Each structure stands twice: as C-alpha cells, then as structure tokens.
Amino acid sequence: MDNLQLLISGLANGCVYGLIALGFVLIYKATEAVNFAQGDFMMLGAFVTIGLTNTEYMGLPFWVALPISLGVMAALGYLLDRLVIRRMFGQSQTAVVILTIALGFVIRFVAGLIWGHEPQSLENPLAGKEVSFGGLVLGLEDVAVIIVTILLTWGLYEFFNRTKLGMAMQGASQNQLAAYYMGVPVKRVQGLIWGLAGAVACVAGILFAAKGAVDPNTGLMGIKAFAAAVIGGFGSLPGALAGGLIVGVIEPFASRYVAAGYSQIAPYALLLAVLIFRPHGLFSQVRVKKV
Amino acid sequence: MSDAILKIRNVESFYGPIMAIRGVSLDVHPGRVVSILGANGAGKTTLMKTVSGVMDPEKGTITFEGEEIQGKEPHKIVERGIVHVPEGREVFPLMTVDDNLSLGAYTRKDTAGIEQDRELVFNYFPMLKDRRNQEAGTLSGGQQQMLAIGRGLMARPKVMLLDEPSLGLSPLLVQEIFGILKRLNAEQNMTMMVVEQNASAALELATDGYVMEVGRIVMDGTAEELLNSEDIQNFYLGVQEEGVREERRWKRKKTWR
Numbered sequence: 001m002d003n004l005q006l007l008i009s010g011l012a013n014g015c016v017y018g019l020i021a022l023g024f025v026l027i028y029k030a031t032e033a034v035n036f037a038q039g040d041f042m043m044l045g046a047f048v049t050i051g052l053t054n055t056e057y058m059g060l061p062f063w064v065a066l067p068i069s070l071g072v073m074a075a076l077g078y079l080l081d082r083l084v085i086r087r088m089f090g091q092s093q094t095a096v097v098i099l100t101i102a103l104g105f106v107i108r109f110v111a112g113l114i115w116g117h118e119p120q121s122l123e124n125p126l127a128g129k130e131v132s133f134g135g136l137v138l139g140l141e142d143v144a145v146i147i148v149t150i151l152l153t154w155g156l157y158e159f160f161n162r163t164k165l166g167m168a169m170q171g172a173s174q175n176q177l178a179a180y181y182m183g184v185p186v187k188r189v190q191g192l193i194w195g196l197a198g199a200v201a202c203v204a205g206i207l208f209a210a211k212g213a214v215d216p217n218t219g220l221m222g223i224k225a226f227a228a229a230v231i232g233g234f235g236s237l238p239g240a241l242a243g244g245l246i247v248g249v250i251e252p253f254a255s256r257y258v259a260a261g262y263s264q265i266a267p268y269a270l271l272l273a274v275l276i277f278r279p280h281g282l283f284s285q286v287r288v289k290k291v
Numbered sequence: 292m293s294d295a296i297l298k299i300r301n302v303e304s305f306y307g308p309i310m311a312i313r314g315v316s317l318d319v320h321p322g323r324v325v326s327i328l329g330a331n332g333a334g335k336t337t338l339m340k341t342v343s344g345v346m347d348p349e350k351g352t353i354t355f356e357g358e359e360i361q362g363k364e365p366h367k368i369v370e371r372g373i374v375h376v377p378e379g380r381e382v383f384p385l386m387t388v389d390d391n392l393s394l395g396a397y398t399r400k401d402t403a404g405i406e407q408d409r410e411l412v413f414n415y416f417p418m419l420k421d422r423r424n425q426e427a428g429t430l431s432g433g434q435q436q437m438l439a440i441g442r443g444l445m446a447r448p449k450v451m452l453l454d455e456p457s458l459g460l461s462p463l464l465v466q467e468i469f470g471i472l473k474r475l476n477a478e479q480n481m482t483m484m485v486v487e488q489n490a491s492a493a494l495e496l497a498t499d500g501y502v503m504e505v506g507r508i509v510m511d512g513t514a515e516e517l518l519n520s521e522d523i524q525n526f527y528l529g530v531q532e533e534g535v536r537e538e539r540r541w542k543r544k545k546t547w548r
Contacts, residue, residue: 164397171383171394178381180345183369183398183446 004136006252012142012211014248015149016042019204020225021232021240022156023197029173029235030193033085033096037104038201039222044107045073045202046122046209046218047115054123062124066206070199077198081191104219112216119213122206141211152203153241160237169193227271233281242283246270296321296482297342297373297450302351302361304334304341311337313506314351319450324476324483326497326514328490328527334506335486336378339452342484343375344368355450370398372449378458378486380435382442384428388419391427391438395445405445411479412441415471433464440468444475450482457489465489469496490527494518502527509547522546 023038035041051057052065060068080103088096121127129140160166172179172189179186208214224247232243247267254266274282295318304312312334319325329335340346342353344365353361360368374395383391392412396405413420416437422430427438436456443451456472457465469492475481476496487493494500500517502510510522517523524530525543 164393167386167390167394168397170386170390171397174383174385175381177345178377178383179394180365181343181369181375181377181381182394182442183366183374184394185364185366 003253005138006256007249008136008138008146009142010249010252011245012139012145012248013251014228014245015145016204016208016244017221017225017228017247018241018244019149019152019200019207020222021229021244022237023201023204024226024229025232025235025237025240026193026197026200028229029237030169031081031085031190033093034100034226035194035197036097036100036222036226037107037219038197039225040104040107040111040219041073041077041198041201042205042208042222043214043216043219044076044111044205045069045198046205046214047111047120047216048072048202049206050120050122050209050214051115054120069206070202073198073202074195075198077201078191078195080198081194085194086187086191104222108216108219115216117215119215120209121213122209124210126210139211145207145211148203148207149241152200156200156237165189165192224267227267231271231274231282233278233283236281236283239281239283243281295319296356297484298352298354299338299342300352300354302338302341302348302353304337304346304348306337311506312341315503315506315508316351317501317508317511319482319484320499321449321482322476322480323498324472324485324496326485326487326493326500327503328487328493328500328517328523329503330488332505333503335503336454338503339375339454339484339486342368343373343452345375366398369446369448372447373452374443374446374448374450375452376439376443376454376456378454380432380439382427382430382435382438384426386427387424388427388430388438389423391442392419392445395442396447398446404447408445408447412444415444415475416441433460433468436460436464436468437471440472448481450484453483453485455486455488457487457492465492472496490523494523494528509545 020038020042023041024034027033027035049065049069052060052069053062084099085096088099126140126144131138131140131143160170168179168184168189171182172184172186176186205214208218225244228243228247229240231246232239232241250266250270251263255263258266297319300316301314302312303310303314315338317325327335327338337346341348344363344367347362351361352359355371355373360371383394392409396408399405418434419438419441422434427435430438440456456468460468472483473496476483485493485496494514494517497514500512500514501508502523510517522545526545
C-alpha cells in the first residue's frame, strides 16, 4: 500500500517533469536549439498564474486566470523566438544554449523582484482535498495532475497528427529544408512551437504550484527535466513524458529505500546508465537517412 | 511559341563569398520540359534554389507569369505555383506516405481538389498507394524519389523544378521515373525544369536544354539540337569518334571555350 502511495505521488511529480521535458523536446525538434530556460518558463508560468489568482495579488477566479496565463506564456515564448532567438540564426548552437541559460537567470531575478523569494502555492479549487479508496489516501491535486497530463498529451497527439499546422510542425522538425520546399512558412511555425512550449511550461507550472509551492529557484528543476528528456531519447515526445515519469517515480522510491545522501543522485545515475547502454535514449526515433 | 511562363534574367547567386551562378538567363515555356545539364559544381542546384526562394539572388530578375518573384519567401513562391522537388529526395522520414503527400498540399485549401490530386499521384505511382501507411523513411531510394515527385505534384504546380531525379538510382529505375515524368508532361501538360547529370536521360525527356558550366550557361537549344551537337555527344553523352588510329592522341577542346 505504501508503495502504491509512493508510486502515485511519484507519477504526479513525474508528470510535471515530463511536461517540462516535453517543452525541451518540442523546441529541440523544431529548431535544433535547446532552451535551457524551459524550467524557468515553468516557474514563470506558475508565478503569473499565482499573480492573477491568489488573493494577495489580483484575486481573479482560477478559471479566468488560467486562459490568461496560458496566453501570456504562449505569447512570451513566441515573442522570445521572434525577437531574440531568430536573430541568432546562423550562430553556433552554443550561442543559443548560453543565451537561454542567461535568459533563465533573468527570468529568475525578475520573478524574484515581482513576487519575492518566498515559496508560494497556487490557490486553486482542488487545494487540500483528498480522495481515498481502498485505504489509499491521495491528494486530489496529485490525481488532477495525472489526469491533466494525460489529457494534454492526448490533445497534443491529436494536434500533431490531425491538424494541418501540427503536421507542418512535424514536417519542419523532421526535415526543415523539405518543409521550406513544400511551402511551409518554417520560421512562423517555429515561432508557434516556441509559443506552444511556453504554454506547456505554463501548464506544468500551474500543476506544480497547485500541489506544492514555487519560488524563483524552482526553475532549476529544469535540469532534472532535461535529464528526463535525455533518458527518454531527446527528440521523442512520448519519450520525454516517459522519461519524466521514470525520474518522478524513481525519486520517492530512492529516498525511501536508499541511504539519505544517495537518493538525490538517483535520477542522474539513471541518466548515466541510459547514456552508456542506450546512447540514443530509451525511446529514440533515430533513423539513418538513406542516400 | 507562346510567352515564357518563367523567365530568368542575369541572375547571380552567392554561397558566402563564392559566386555560384554568374549571370544566368533562361526561359521556360508552358508545357515544355527544360533540362539543365552540367557537371558537379556547375551551379545547377543553386539556380533551382534561387528560383524556389530558398536562396536569394544578389542580382538579376526571375519573372513568373509576368511578376518578379526573386528574393520572395519560399512559401510565397509555392503558393504562386512553382514547386521544387529537391535533390536527395528529402522526404519527411517519420511520417507516412499519405502524410507526406498531405504536406505537399500545405499551401492549398480545396479539400476536394487535394483528394483528387492524391488519386492522380496514386495513378502515376501505384506503389505509393500500396504503401500509403508506411513511414517514408523505410522506403527504398527509388520509392522515396517517387514520393518526392508525388509530393511535389500535390501542390498542383504550374512549373515543377526537379533537381537530379536520377540521383543514386539504378538505370532501370531512372528509366521508369523518367518515363513517368514524360507521361506527366504529355498527359497533364506539366511544365518542368529538370536539372540532371544524366544527360542522355534528361535530353530524352526534355524539349529544350541548357548546358551550364562554372556558373554560366554555355550552350542552349532544343533537346534535339543538343543531342546532335558534337560537343554534347563528346562531353556529356560519352560518344567517342573513332580516330584514324585506335586511340585518340589529343584531347578534344570544347568549342565554347
């Protein structure tokens, strides 16, 4: 029973990691850049929602605040690409990596200036409620996190496979040049992917802040999500989610069954193992191009 | 002959500091197939890329249906009706054949027309229909080339740019694909501009031809004229005249140099 409880809370955590990892992979696949500020996007999304919802700030109803903050974060992602990243076109990948790392710092300081450095949690309709069945007591938030993640994943899957824009995004990430030749406005599509990644990060942030508390340094969790993305095979969306879940589940079990000092390193130990034994990740989509 | 649908005038394009095409002019008339022959590095692909907007020319004009299109975004050019079937096929490897075709029609909104064209593509390439749910990356080279051509057709282009459709294919497949291209030209009145190293296949398909060397056009004419030209026979078709002795003692010079 205990293990089941650990599993559920691990899965809930893992969903948040998975969603951040999803953001990493979305941007990487589309633009071959890694956005190391993805974790900070998540934190910022959480704070924007807190700023709109919590009574000490604007006190809007949660369901009103939700679309606004999603929109704000999507716009932020889009504008970031439009105004900053796109100008780096032609520069080396390292330049983009360093830029996004620096951007992470900026977001952290700005968030600290606006909302302070104390951990805060999001006031939400589900806060503090519990469900129990069969002797299992679960926070309603944990259950909600899992359900929301499943729905979002399903929605993204449908979007990528059923809509024209989603197909164009897939095309642009699989073969950018061919997408140009087919008349896909690749740059605009890439901007939209940054927007999508911003919105997904925002969902992750809301889920995280609803079941725990965020402070400006929460964004550093992005590193764990990065590990999750690598474990899943950087470049595979289902892999990113699965990697997130694996990291999320490993953590509580490691802290329960492994000596205290070692539990923290469990996700990274797994990362190393994966890199050694399956360098393309667990769910890689690597296919050598035929000539 | 009717007015040219695509006119290229004095176009110069650069790869960084290197001038890849040095003032090229050519005409493509509706319903014709124009072949551009040339060795590696002659600038054929650059010319194609400049027409389709992936590269911007430094100088010169490209006029399509009376309007200048040089330097426009690639998707604007596809919308106007020029589609580029790139060298090396460049399919979307993780998507199914069907989805690849759908992306080919990205700039179109007429669902009924798109489905009609999908049937048309399947009609010309029955193999694609059999494999419509297969991932494109798992197709063989020849099948991928057929998919790339079919995907290009899905845009319902007025002019199709084909870059090295014979690249890396067996002679039999080259024959098959060029046969289909010939049918497309005859039955659909498809205007094409074909870049090729395989000169005999290209000239057989073409109605007009240009020869490019180091960024310039050095010769042009109808396909027939080119086929009968001694220079072309010697340098592109590999026909060798018999000398007085068994082997030739001198190297022939190209007459355009």
